Amino acid sequence: MGGSARRTETGARSAKRSSPFPFDGKGRSPWPSSRVPGSAQFPKAPRSPCPQRQEDPVATHAAAATADPAVRDAMRRAVELAARGLGSTSPNPVVGCVVLDAHDRPVGEGWHQRAGGPHAEVHALAEAGDDARGGTAVVTLEPCNHTGRTGPCAQALIEAGIARVVYAVADPTPDATGGARALAAAGVEVHEGLLADEAAAGNAAWLTAVTRRRPFVVWKYAATLDGRIAAADGSSRWITSGEARADVHRLRAESDAVVVGSGTARADDPHLAVRGVPGAEQPLRVVVDTEARAVVPGARVLDGTGPTLVAVAEDAEADAGDLAGAEVLRLPRAADGRGGLDIPALLTALYGRGVRSVLLEGGPTLAGAFVEARAVDRVVGYLAPVLLGEGPAALGSAGISTIVQALRLTMTESVRIGPDLRITAVPADSDAPAAPSAAPAVPTPTVTTATVIPTATEES
Numbered sequence: 444m445g446g447s448a449r450r451t452e453t454g455a456r457s458a459k460r461s462s463p464f465p466f467d468g469k470g471r472s473p474w475p476s477s478r479v480p481g482s483a484q485f486p487k488a489p490r491s492p493c494p495q496r497q498e499d500p501v502a503t504h505a506a507a508a509t510a511d512p513a514v515r516d517a518m519r520r521a522v523e524l525a526a527r528g529l530g531s532t533s534p535n536p537v538v539g540c541v542v543l544d545a546h547d548r549p550v551g552e553g554w555h556q557r558a559g560g561p562h563a564e565v566h567a568l569a570e571a572g573d574d575a576r577g578g579t580a581v582v583t584l585e586p587c588n589h590t591g592r593t594g595p596c597a598q599a600l601i602e603a604g605i606a607r608v609v610y611a612v613a614d615p616t617p618d619a620t621g622g623a624r625a626l627a628a629a630g631v632e633v634h635e636g637l638l639a640d641e642a643a644a645g646n647a648a649w650l651t652a653v654t655r656r657r658p659f660v661v662w663k664y665a666a667t668l669d670g671r672i673a674a675a676d677g678s679s680r681w682i683t684s685g686e687a688r689a690d691v692h693r694l695r696a697e698s699d700a701v702v703v704g705s706g707t708a709r710a711d712d713p714h715l716a717v718r719g720v721p722g723a724e725q726p727l728r729v730v731v732d733t734e735a736r737a738v739v740p741g742a743r744v745l746d747g748t749g750p751t752l753v754a755v756a757e758d759a760e761a762d763a764g765d766l767a768g769a770e771v772l773r774l775p776r777a778a779d780g781r782g783g784l785d786i787p788a789l790l791t792a793l794y795g796r797g798v799r800s801v802l803l804e805g806g807p808t809l810a811g812a813f814v815e816a817r818a819v820d821r822v823v824g825y826l827a828p829v830l831l832g833e834g835p836a837a838l839g840s841a842g843i844s845t846i847v848q849a850l851r852l853t854m855t856e857s858v859r860i861g862p863d864l865r866i867t868a869v870p871a872d873s874d875a876p877a878a879p880s881a882a883p884a885v886p887t888p889t890v891t892t893a894t895v896i897p898t899a900t901e902e903s
């Protein structure tokens with residue numbers, strides 16, 4: 444989050460490691476360049492021969508820098524580095540930086556590892572030392588111009604003697620923006636937009652969150668081939684394979700919070716923590732339990748493995764003793780008459796706590812409410828070659844009663860995970876940047892047989 448988000452917001456969690464690659468494997472970003480703040484279609488007074496535009500010293504097209512293969516390679520590397528921070532930097536963005544010396548040789552690299560810690564540029568400059576003088580800093584996000592928990596990166600770059608800064612995506616946060624202009628005012632050559640789609644895809648959750656003032660929501664479910672997420676008796680352990688479930692733990696590790704409803708809490712007594720991902724920081728475990736009756740003493744979410752929050756109605760009789768080990772969040776009831784808590788209020792409250800990405804793990808009733816509230820940014824469905832014939836469908840009532848109201852999605856990926864299939868899709872009318880795919884470029888040790896199956900989109 445540039446400077447403000449990068450530096451001033453509170454409630455951040457500390458480091459988590461994530462997959463080494465942030466994209467959907469196709470180098471595409473559903474945040475098209477036209478929607479990347481500061482991209483060619485969102486110009487900030489691009490440099491041109493037009494006299495009235497020449498007051499802006501920042502080149503928005505990055506043409507000269509793009510032509511330099513060393514700079515391009517450095518940006519690719521910076522995007523990879525940024526992804527290492529996924530899940531550990533909120534409420535800040537993920538940022539990667541590579542410093543090239545005056546001869547375009549890489550001499551330093553770094554990434555933002557945790558909120559409150561040094562920014563990517565600072566890590567990279569420290570590694571580069573004096574070799575940074577006269578060199579180029581290649582950064583995935585506009586260097587910040589703001590003093591928060593750390594100093595402004597623009598100033599650090601100037602003091603290090605950097606001659607050129609190439610960044611991919613402009614910082615959309617009001618407090619942090621202005622780094623590019625500060626650099627240019629100090630005589631540094633500045634270019635914006637190199638590999639902007641890739642960098643925006645890697646930062647999709649944060650960019651969406653700061654734009655919408657609510658966390659980016661990924662709804663994940665595990666279903667049979669006939670679309671059921673539990674048997675008729677409510678049992679659901681397990682539908683998908685160990686490989687697919689291990690993949691879910693990586694999704695959890697990349698998320699700031701994991702959310703379930705009271706029905707799931709009652710049926711499954713879920714743990715909701717990250718298991719089997721070395722170095723992962725635990726996400727906030729959230730149970731949406733209107734009447735404060737589903738989370739009972741001894742519940743696995745109260746085991747202290749990670750923080751837990753139980754969202755209850757403002758007038759619920761929550762027993763602090765029963766919920767020892769969890770924080771209780773009081774929220775208004777939903778006003779639409781369907782019962783439960785107000786979903787936008789829940790998301791706003793989570794955002795206020797620094798949560799920028801939510802993994803919604805069900806069940807179908809709560810997922811339906813999120814879909815109805817238009818609060819699902821990405822769907823990750825794990826389909827197992829299993830049939831049940833009876834049992835609840837993956838999605839409950841979402842306020843859709845006729846086919847013309849169907850929520851159409853665009854599939855961005857399908858991947859074989861062990862014996863199962865993982866399908867990722869985003870709302871077709873979404874203007875959000877694509878979240879980075881759950882697919883690692885290099886399969887993690889826990890995903891033993893991931894095979895990318897080309898979608899129709901890929902073939903076309």
Ligand SMILES: NC(=O)C1=CN([C@@H]2O[C@H](COP(=O)(O)OP(=O)(O)OC[C@H]3O[C@@H](n4cnc5c(N)ncnc54)[C@H](OP(=O)(O)O)[C@@H]3O)[C@@H](O)[C@H]2O)C=CC1
Nearest residue numbers: 665672673704705706707710733783784805806808809812
């Ligand atoms: N295979 C899979 O991927 C998964 C399967 N499951 C299975 O699903 C089943 C449970 O499903 P379900 O009962 O739907 O569970 P949910 O987790 O969706 O919980 C539903 C409950 O959440 C509470 N809630 C709070 N706010 C809202 C709101 N705004 N809108 C809707 N509900 C709200 C309501 O109860 P109240 O208001 O009283 O709090 C509601 O009854 C189990 O069998 C479980 O095993 C669950 C998750 C994933």
Ligand SMILES: Nc1c(N[C@@H]2O[C@H](COP(=O)(O)O)[C@@H](O)[C@H]2O)[nH]c(=O)[nH]c1=O
Nearest residue numbers: 665679681682683711713714715716804
């Ligand atoms: N049954 C089912 C899933 N169920 C989900 O996993 C939760 C249990 O998490 P934990 O207690 O941490 O292991 C459960 O409450 C529900 O949200 N997930 C899957 O990937 N595959 C499956 O077959």
